[in-house]
Amino acid sequence: MTATATRVLVLNSGSSSVKYQLLDMRTASDSGSAAGTRLATGLVERIGEETSRLVHTPLAAGGARRETEGPIADHEAALKAVAAELAADGLGLDSPELAAIGHRVVHGGLEFSAPTVVDEAVLKEIERLVPVAPLHNPANITGIRTAQALRPDLPQVAVFDTAFHTTMPEYAARYAIDVATADAHRIRRYGFHGTSHAYVSRRTAQLLGKAPEDVNVIVLHLGNGASASAVRGGRCVDTSMGLTPLEGLVMGTRSGDIDPAVTFHLKRVAGMSADEIDELLNKKSGLLGLCGDNDMREIRRRIDEGDQRAALAFDIYIHRLKKYIGAYTAVLGKVDAVAFTAGVGENAAPVRAAAVAGLEELGMAVDASLNAVRSDEARLISPEYARVAVAVVPTDEELEIAQQTYALVNA
Structure with a gap:
């Protein structure tokens, strides 16, 4: 990462949508505060349908909100469309100022208690957790793999909804069922919305x-x-x-x-x-x-x-x-x-x-x-x-x- 790389693209990939924000973290690193300047936000929805919709708002220079409709076949096409919108504002994904892409991943089980740089081993573990998050983890994986293909040189970081809750003591996390059965099938309380609970508790x-x-x-x-x-x-x-x-x-x-x-x-x-x-x-x-x-x-x-x-x-x-x-x-x-x-x-x-x-x-x-x-x-x-x-x-x-x-x- 170069000394000037202070931007982070945040991706939240759903089964048929991608929410995104581009933030400049220079304010956080320079001042030591919890700040971060939003440069752009947006949403791609109805991916895979004829009526796909992309809403993009550039914030850095007070730009106007842009909305386009038309077929977007898959997540790769969606991220390419996002990249094009960002590039139109001089914020392209090829910028040397982009330090990393951060991905929301819903379920990290007990394996991931902190943000993690994604490699193949990490992806396989996220895939292994699909049975306990069948609606979310597959879409999160798709977003990560698509972003990897667009910027293979850039760190892809998974931030897990469950991570904040891994500090729960065993007596709070365990269900009162047969231990062998619970352990064999990973049945326990994991919790969700962890990034929100972490942020709000600290901000409070x-x-x-x-x-x-x-x-x-x-x-x-x-x-x-x-x-x-x-x-x-x-x-x-x-x-x-x-x-x-x-x-x-x-x-x-x-x-x-x-x-x-x-x-x-x-x-x-x-x-x-x-x-x-x-x-x-x-x-x-x-x-x-x-x-x-x-x-x-x-x-x-x-x-x-x-x-x-x-x-x-x-x-x-x-x-x-x-x-x-x-x-x-x-x-x-x-x-x-x-x-x-x-x-x-x-x-x-x-x-x-x-x-x-x-x-x-x-x-x-x-x-x-x-x-x-x-x-x-x-x-x-x-x-x-x-x-x-x-x-x-x-x-x-x-x-x-x-x-x-x-x-x-x-x-």
Whole structure:
């Protein structure tokens, strides 16, 4: 890597999409801060369809957003299209300023607890984990291999969603099933959204003017997928998602926690196959299954109009959230802050208010006027007298991936 190579391209490859950001990490290296300057962002979606769409926004010089539609056959074509858009802004992938490409990889198992430079052995291990992440890891692998083909000379770094949670103690990570069976089939709690939980827990400590190792935080990542984590002194000690992203909180389309015997019941009584039950719990449950909507804004609108089904869905969502706040308060013993993040956590004031309501004995409260403020900045929404700070901290998974990638290749 040359001394002038300070840019990192972050790729998040899905089965039919690629999200990307190009960041210049010079600000981070020069000032020692956690900053990074975004140069461009974009999204390629509906890959493999006739109506593929690429949205590209150059940010370095305040350029205008560009949108194109037309067939993009595969991920290789998608990344070539991304490269062309970046080149049009003078930010091409052939630039000597590009230090590395950082890839979001959903499942790293126990093998990967830190960002890792990708080689064939690493790719084979990611492939070996496909059975526990069948929707995500194959797409992540495709993105890595495509980027390798475009820039074989450049370090490709995998940053794993599960890595932050590998610090969980065995008593938190183990399920209470036969150990030999669990070990043979890698059945344990891995957790997900790790880059978000890492970033938000650290940013919350900064907001409190403290070092991460001096702060205990409950992080609530609430989007269409939702997860909670208990972070003690900068290390995850428990998290709500498990072997897969299905466990835990009520989500947009996922059930979250459920009696395992429900699956046997559906098979025996309803005659449903394993695949049908999988689809039910992952794609037809959660808020969508409860009230027909998985958009919290629409659910709140329906509640305001007196819709009882939407109101019940909201109450179930909040009840589960409160249970995890209470549980993680017990796990941590002492809580310094509760941090809301992701699409719902950052934008849905009624969710934040309802989740904390009645928890005054735990030292938690929300100031209604502070909670009502809309902002893209990290902020406290608890009153000064509250023993536990309640914060809204916009997540930045791309920046977290860029920071981890740059730190690794610059070490």
